[in-house]
Amino acid sequence: MFLASRNFCCRGIRTCQLRTDLLSRSIKHSASATMPFRHKNTRRIEGLDSNVWVEFTKVAADPSIVNLGQGLPDISPPSYVKEELAKVAAVDRLNQYTRGFGHPSLVKALSQVYERTCGRKIDPLTDILVTVGAYGSLFSTIQGLIEEGDEVIIIEPFYDCYEPMVKMAGAKPVFIPLRCKNDGISASSADWVLDPAELANKFNSKTKAIILNTPHNPTGKVFTREELQVIADLCIKHDTLCISDEVYEWLVYKGNKHIKIATLPGMWERTITIGSAGKTYSVTGWKLGWSIGPEHLIKHLQVVHQNTLYTCPTPLQEALAQAFWIDYKRMDNPDCYFHSLSRELESKRDRMAQLLKGAGLKPVIPDGGYFMIVDVSTLNVDLSGVDEKQPYDYKFVKWMIASKKLSAIPLSPFCGPETKKQFEKYIRFCFIKKDSTLDAAEVILKNWNKQTG
Amino acid sequence: MLRRTAPFLRHFLLERNSSAGHSSCSREAKMSRPVQARRLEGIDKNIWVEFVKLATTYSKVNLGQGFPDFPAPDFLTEALMRVVSGGSHMLHQYTRAFGHPPLVKALAQLFEKLLGRDLDPMTNVMVTVGAYQALFCCFQALVDEGDEVIIIEPFFDCYEPMVKMAGGTPVFVPLRPNPPKDGKLMSSADWQLDPTELASKFSERTKAIVLNSPNNPLGKVFSREELGLIAELCVKHDVLCISDEVYEWLVYDGKQHIRIASLQGMWDRTVIVGSAGKTFSATGWKVGWVVGPDRLLQHLRTVHQNSVYHCATIAQEAVAQGFQRELTLYGKPESYFVQLPKELQRKRDWLIQSLNAVGMKPIIPEGTYFLVADISPFKSDVPDVPNSDEPYDYRFVKWMVKNKGLAAIPLSAFYSEAHKNNYTNFIRFCFAKEDTTLKAANDILQKWKQEKTSS
Numbered sequence: 015m016f017l018a019s020r021n022f023c024c025r026g027i028r029t030c031q032l033r034t035d036l037l038s039r040s041i042k043h044s045a046s047a048t049m050p051f052r053h054k055n056t057r058r059i060e061g062l063d064s065n066v067w068v069e070f071t072k073v074a075a076d077p078s079i080v081n082l083g084q085g086l087p088d089i090s091p092p093s094y095v096k097e098e099l100a101k102v103a104a105v106d107r108l109n110q111y112t113r114g115f116g117h118p119s120l121v122k123a124l125s126q127v128y129e130r131t132c133g134r135k136i137d138p139l140t141d142i143l144v145t146v147g148a149y150g151s152l153f154s155t156i157q158g159l160i161e162e163g164d165e166v167i168i169i170e171p172f173y174d175c176y177e178p179m180v181k182m183a184g185a186k187p188v189f190i191p192l193r194c195k196n197d198g199i200s201a202s203s204a205d206w207v208l209d210p211a212e213l214a215n216k217f218n219s220k221t222k223a224i225i226l227n228t229p230h231n232p233t234g235k236v237f238t239r240e241e242l243q244v245i246a247d248l249c250i251k252h253d254t255l256c257i258s259d260e261v262y263e264w265l266v267y268k269g270n271k272h273i274k275i276a277t278l279p280g281m282w283e284r285t286i287t288i289g290s291a292g293k294t295y296s297v298t299g300w301k302l303g304w305s306i307g308p309e310h311l312i313k314h315l316q317v318v319h320q321n322t323l324y325t326c327p328t329p330l331q332e333a334l335a336q337a338f339w340i341d342y343k344r345m346d347n348p349d350c351y352f353h354s355l356s357r358e359l360e361s362k363r364d365r366m367a368q369l370l371k372g373a374g375l376k377p378v379i380p381d382g383g384y385f386m387i388v389d390v391s392t393l394n395v396d397l398s399g400v401d402e403k404q405p406y407d408y409k410f411v412k413w414m415i416a417s418k419k420l421s422a423i424p425l426s427p428f429c430g431p432e433t434k435k436q437f438e439k440y441i442r443f444c445f446i447k448k449d450s451t452l453d454a455a456e457v458i459l460k461n462w463n464k465q466t467g
Numbered sequence: 468m469l470r471r472t473a474p475f476l477r478h479f480l481l482e483r484n485s486s487a488g489h490s491s492c493s494r495e496a497k498m499s500r501p502v503q504a505r506r507l508e509g510i511d512k513n514i515w516v517e518f519v520k521l522a523t524t525y526s527k528v529n530l531g532q533g534f535p536d537f538p539a540p541d542f543l544t545e546a547l548m549r550v551v552s553g554g555s556h557m558l559h560q561y562t563r564a565f566g567h568p569p570l571v572k573a574l575a576q577l578f579e580k581l582l583g584r585d586l587d588p589m590t591n592v593m594v595t596v597g598a599y600q601a602l603f604c605c606f607q608a609l610v611d612e613g614d615e616v617i618i619i620e621p622f623f624d625c626y627e628p629m630v631k632m633a634g635g636t637p638v639f640v641p642l643r644p645n646p647p648k649d650g651k652l653m654s655s656a657d658w659q660l661d662p663t664e665l666a667s668k669f670s671e672r673t674k675a676i677v678l679n680s681p682n683n684p685l686g687k688v689f690s691r692e693e694l695g696l697i698a699e700l701c702v703k704h705d706v707l708c709i710s711d712e713v714y715e716w717l718v719y720d721g722k723q724h725i726r727i728a729s730l731q732g733m734w735d736r737t738v739i740v741g742s743a744g745k746t747f748s749a750t751g752w753k754v755g756w757v758v759g760p761d762r763l764l765q766h767l768r769t770v771h772q773n774s775v776y777h778c779a780t781i782a783q784e785a786v787a788q789g790f791q792r793e794l795t796l797y798g799k800p801e802s803y804f805v806q807l808p809k810e811l812q813r814k815r816d817w818l819i820q821s822l823n824a825v826g827m828k829p830i831i832p833e834g835t836y837f838l839v840a841d842i843s844p845f846k847s848d849v850p851d852v853p854n855s856d857e858p859y860d861y862r863f864v865k866w867m868v869k870n871k872g873l874a875a876i877p878l879s880a881f882y883s884e885a886h887k888n889n890y891t892n893f894i895r896f897c898f899a900k901e902d903t904t905l906k907a908a909n910d911i912l913q914k915w916k917q918e919k920t921s922s
Contacts, residue, residue, distance in 0.1 A: 053707075053735075053736075053762050053763060055608060055765075055766040055769060056607065056608060056609060056610065056611045056633070056766070057611055057612075058607065058611075059607070059608065059766065059769045059770060059773070062769055062773055063765070063768075063769040065772050067564070068564070068772070084561070086560050086561050087560060088557065088560075090556040090559075091556065091559050096551060096552070096556070096559070099551045099781070100548060100551045100552050103544055103547040103548045103551060104544070104548070106537075106538040106539070107536075108751060109538070109539045109544065109748075109749045109750075109751045109752065110534040110535065110536075110749070110750045110751045111532070111534050111750045111751050112751060113519075114515070114516070146596050146775040146778070146779075147775065147776070147777065149774075149775055149776045149777075150774070150775050153773070153774045153775065157504065157506065158503060158504060158507065159502060159503060159504060160504060161504035161505050161506065162505075175773065175776070178773045179773055179774075182773050183504065255502070292561075296559075297559045297560070298559075298560045298561045299558060299559045299560045299561050299562060299777070299779060299780035299781065300559065300779055300780075300781070301775070301777055301778060301779045301780075302779075310502070311502065314502070314503040314504075314507060317503075317507050317510060317511045318507070320513050320516075321510055321603070321625065321628045321629055321632050322599075322600060322603045322774070323596045323597060323599050323600040323603065323753070323775070324597070324599045324625070325597075325751075325753060326596070326753065327596075327751060327752055327753045327779055327782055328751030328752075328753075329547070329751065329752070329782075330779055330781070330782070
């Protein structure tokens with residue numbers, strides 16, 4: 015009786031009938047016609063199967079399209095980074111397993127670099143976890159520290175994986191939007207701010223963590239010390255953790271400084287700071303990232319890691335370690351890649367902004383990162399005839415890809431359900447692109463107004 | 468006195484205030500709950516952390532952790548060099564999330580041959596960060612709270628914590644040794660499932676069974692009949708099969724690795740897990756895959772896109788080139804899939820001889836690069852300690868690495884907590900090692916034997 019009722023609760027009414035059917039079948043018959051609940055997804059991934067990238071990268075894969083959509087550099091990584099990997103390929107023992115929580119030479123290099131930027135001693139073995147991209151760090155952090163019943167504050171617009179990862183951990187995402195402070199006229203990412211009172215209202219006793227992303231994807235906002243202090247005060251008041259996604263930490267433009275929230279008083283012990291080799295060295299395909307934080311938090315991420323993939327690839331970690339040593343030695347030097355890439359991207363940013371303005375679009379100049387959001391409503395492209403269910407920005411990007419051969423990413427996937435309307439007139443361009451790509455974009459944008467679309 | 472301490476006290480109180488929080492109620496509620504998620508309960512311990520540390524500290528000869536100490540094949544490392552130096556710099560950027568196209572195409576091509584069915588590289592194959600992450604995706608995608616998962620003991624240790632992390636309940640069933648009556652050395656084939664016992668483990672709550680063939684640590688290669696038994700039960704109870712076949716190419720003595728997915732009624736309910744690390748002796752590359760029906764793989768894709776999303780492009784490109792080479796040489800003597808098992812069989816036989824000569828009783832593995840040996844004859848060296856909380860083989864292995872410099876892994880490490888004391892006289896050796904390493908191990912064992920006979 016108990017068994018039957020458990021089944022009913024867990025699996026649904028169809029269970030009993032189906033099971034009887036199955037048992038009465040001969041083993042010889044293929045069971046493929048009766049794949050019911052057992053072949054359904056688990057509850058934890060319910061509703062998490064769709065993904066904006068799968069949709070848009072497919073559409074933009076056509077080589078005739080100028081791709082400013084996905085955040086993927088088409089510039090070459092620095093030559094010494096590639097050379098280090100070539101050197102490593104020749105070393106036998108580097109083709110076998112290394113230390114699970116991070117290759118020794120890499121965690122050592124990371125601890126040195128981050129001791130400089132965090133201004134505190136960082137133990138390479140207990141305060142660092144190397145993961146498969148920053149993505150893997152986000153996953154390990156959320157799986158390790160977030161669970162059913164928890165709430166996690168997410169600032170909109172947000173890098174799209176935060177929401178499904180929080181849901182997969184059984185927790186509730188609580189959204190708060192960045193709002194444009196100048197009556198909707200935003201020229202800079204700095205114009206987008208959190209309302210302190212609104213933010214304070216989102217915190218309660220269930221709030222386990224807030225996810226911070228600075229420099230911010232997609233707006234490029236670089237949170238100021240004052241803005242970080244507001245967040246920090248609330249974290250401390252409510253004993254909340256802070257998951258700080260700082261993958262674009264080196265990409266800040268003139269007049270701005272990247273500040274690590276973990277360096278604010280009272281924050282180190284409650285913050286996981288996430289970084290990315292892909293963004294630091296323009297090698298997104300290496301898929302190496304790291305989490306840095308206090309041992310009492312990192313140890314839980316390590317438990318997740320040892321039960322999910324155990325180790326990251328050895329040769330890539332070794333090559334990355336060598337690259338970090340090279341740049342660590344010249345961290346105060348303008349030649350350091352952390353600084354030179356930033357300078358290179360600043361001029362691309364400025365060029366991109368000019369081109370967009372020339373086409374009648376209104377870009378929001380980012381203070382950091384390599385994305386730029388653009389208000390496309392000024393173009394008044396009428397897409398009301400197209401699929402009504404989709405937000406305007408989705409339709410605009412698809413139209414732009416088809417008619418202008420230029421791709422971008424719509425902003426609505428970066429928003430929670432309440433805020434999608436607020437951002438549907440914006441699309442995101444990526445400008446970490448080589449000159450020839452930007453030249454091709456220039457041609458399209460210059461000719462934009464000449465065509466009747 | 469007061470004046471001197473006051474500033475310090477003030478500072479101390481300020482520090483405490485800033486981190487203590489102003490709302491004591493909410494903080495107390497939080498503090499009574501641990502910071503870590505409940506899903507980590509009971510899965511924080513890991514045998515490798517301890518044993519790898521021991522080996523690093525004490526061992527002169529490491530036959531413990533399973534990785535080759537001989538180089539990966541030239542054609543593979545050359546492929547990596549080519550890709551890094553000569554390939555497009557776009558190979559340093561993201562590739563397709565569910566698997567780099569050249570790699571999934573090569574895998575589909577190979578597995579079409581092996582399974583005798585058409586495969587779509589985009590929906591029947593997914594690339595993962597090692598077979599380890601493939602297993603993680605399987606459990607997260609397919610095992611819900613309350614589901615039971617059957618695990619055959621001894622098992623690769625990660626299955627149990629992964630099932631638990633997914634909220635599932637592991638249900639164990641042992642392989643039982645049936646020693647040959649003629650006094651010959653046991654083979655891994657002599658360790659068998661009891662069909663009635665196995666059948667009794669299937670219930671309405673059983674979601675999946677994990678099969679590992681060739682089996683780590685015993686080296687057992689499940690026969691067609693044994694797989695048929697498991698398949699019958701899977702079909703009867705509508706249970707999924709997670710088939711860990713990372714050692715698929717390492718089978719000896721002319722034995723054949725049979726894929727359970729090719730048995731009647733099994734393709735639709737099986738996810739096959741594979742590993743480039745084991746296939747190409749490059750464990751540090753962490754490239755693995757799953758092969759299976761779209762209906763199941765779609766859920767693994769959802770887990771993958773919400774956990775790691777992409778795997779490293781360069782490693783995938785190089786592995787793809789490795790597979791392309793093997794596809795052209797398939798079945799030929801120059802094929803790595805032919806040469807590697809040949810080489811390893813020789814090493815296996817050498818180690819068997821070594822162990823035999825000193826009185827350890829090896830169980831001849833039919834596959835994998837592991838070998839389990841009975842250490843009962845050596846018990847006098849490390850006497851049993853009654854009431855010790857560690858199984859005998861754990862103590863033996865620790866003593867051996869510290870005193871003899873030879874690292875191995877205790878067999879109990881591959882058993883559930885409840886059954887750790889069932890088989891405590893066995894230890895596992897890895898023989899994917901250079902001849903010089905195996906010779907050095909032999910020297911240690913010979914010296915040890917001489918010490919015993921002379922004392």
